[in-house]
Amino acid sequence: MIVPVSYYLVLSAILFGLGVVAFVFKRNVITIFMSIELMLNAVNLAFVAFARAHNQLDGLVFVFFVIVVAAAEAAVGLAIVITLVRNRESLNVERVNLLKF
Amino acid sequence: MNIPFILFFVCALLAVAGAVMLILAREPIHSALALVLVMMSLAVLYLLLGAEFIAAVQIIVYAGAIMVLFVFVIMLLNAGVEERTDFSKIAKYAGLPLAFFLLLWIGHWLAHAPAGAVIANGGSAPTVAFSTVELSKQLFRPYLFPFEATSILILIAILGAWVLARKEE
Numbered sequence: 237m238i239v240p241v242s243y244y245l246v247l248s249a250i251l252f253g254l255g256v257v258a259f260v261f262k263r264n265v266i267t268i269f270m271s272i273e274l275m276l277n278a279v280n281l282a283f284v285a286f287a288r289a290h291n292q293l294d295g296l297v298f299v300f301f302v303i304v305v306a307a308a309e310a311a312v313g314l315a316i317v318i319t320l321v322r323n324r325e326s327l328n329v330e331r332v333n334l335l336k337f
Numbered sequence: 338m339n340i341p342f343i344l345f346f347v348c349a350l351l352a353v354a355g356a357v358m359l360i361l362a363r364e365p366i367h368s369a370l371a372l373v374l375v376m377m378s379l380a381v382l383y384l385l386l387g388a389e390f391i392a393a394v395q396i397i398v399y400a401g402a403i404m405v406l407f408v409f410v411i412m413l414l415n416a417g418v419e420e421r422t423d424f425s426k427i428a429k430y431a432g433l434p435l436a437f438f439l440l441l442w443i444g445h446w447l448a449h450a451p452a453g454a455v456i457a458n459g460g461s462a463p464t465v466a467f468s469t470v471e472l473s474k475q476l477f478r479p480y481l482f483p484f485e486a487t488s489i490l491i492l493i494a495i496l497g498a499w500v501l502a503r504k505e506e
Contacts, residue, residue: 239345239385247349247382251375254356261360264419266411267368273403274356274372277379280391288386293467293475299391300476303398304487308494310403314410315501321414327365328420 244285251278264327265320269313276306344385351378365416369407376400390469 255278258271280299287295317327324331355374362368376399383392476484 239341243345243349244382244386247352250353251356254353254360258356258360262368262419263421264365264416266365266407266414266416267359267419270359270365270368270372270407273399274359274375277376277399280395281379281382284383284386284388284391287388287467293472296388296391296467296472297475297480299388300394301483301487303394304491307398307403308490310406311494311498312501314406315498317410318414318502327414327416330420 241285241289244288245282248278248282248285251275251281263329265317265329265332266314266327268329269310269317273306273310276302341385344381348378348381348385351375352382363418365411365419366408369404369411372407373400373404376404388467390467390472 252275255271255275258274259268262268262271280302283295283299283302287293287299320332321327352375355371355378358371359368359375362371376395380392380395380400383389383395
């Protein structure tokens with residue numbers, strides 16, 4: 237007996253929802269980046285589950301590309317965070333309000 | 338109950354607990370460790386789905402490289418306890434009911450959608466693993482151009498990170 241694909245999809249949806257909640261509620265810019273990574277992970281799980289459901293490898297190739305883009309995004313994003321902290325001396329996103337209406 | 342189900346529920350619980358810990362932790366380093374927990378349990382789930390190569394990449398790249406980068410930046414910036422600030426009044430009074438109705442609507446849609454029903458019933462997954470050999474054949478034949486394009490993307494990301502993070506003269 238094997239675990240149905242729908243179980244993985246429900247878990248993926250829950251993780252993505254928790255990632256959105258973390259993205260909205262957290263105030264620390266590094267933690268907000270981590271919640272983006274959590275959402276990407278949830279999407280990866282859905283990709284692998286669908287690849288299994290259709291028994292095709294293309295989903296896994298896409299997971300590979302998502303991981304590559306996530307690595308690039310983390311490198312550039314954390315560089316931006318370092319620049320931000322150097323200029324604002326705070327990790328709180330509420331302090332980054334130069335363009336805020 | 339048999340072993341795949343038990344393994345799935347243990348890993349799913351660990352992943353959800355890690356995500357909740359990420360939200361509740363006030364120190365960024367605790368959030369990072371919670372995210373490592375999520376990634377490790379997802380790697381076990383990938384193994385359960387038969388995607389061995391993705392499970393290995395998940396641990397090496399995500400839990401290894403990316404999270405080390407995060408922890409390194411947290412240490413570098415000496416990130417302490419997160420400040421709590423108030424939300425705007427619109428978010429407090431309109432946002433929560435709207436989020437509740439959105440969840441209700443998605444649940445209603447999932448319960449009645451034909452695609453959802455097909456997915457819920459379809460579980461005819463064979464137990465064979467996706468072999469790394471087949472995956473590499475896909476990666477180096479039909480997906481060769483995107484694969485090479487990612488190397489340029491990585492190069493640009495390295496240069497961008499260097500340009501952004503260096504000290505101004």
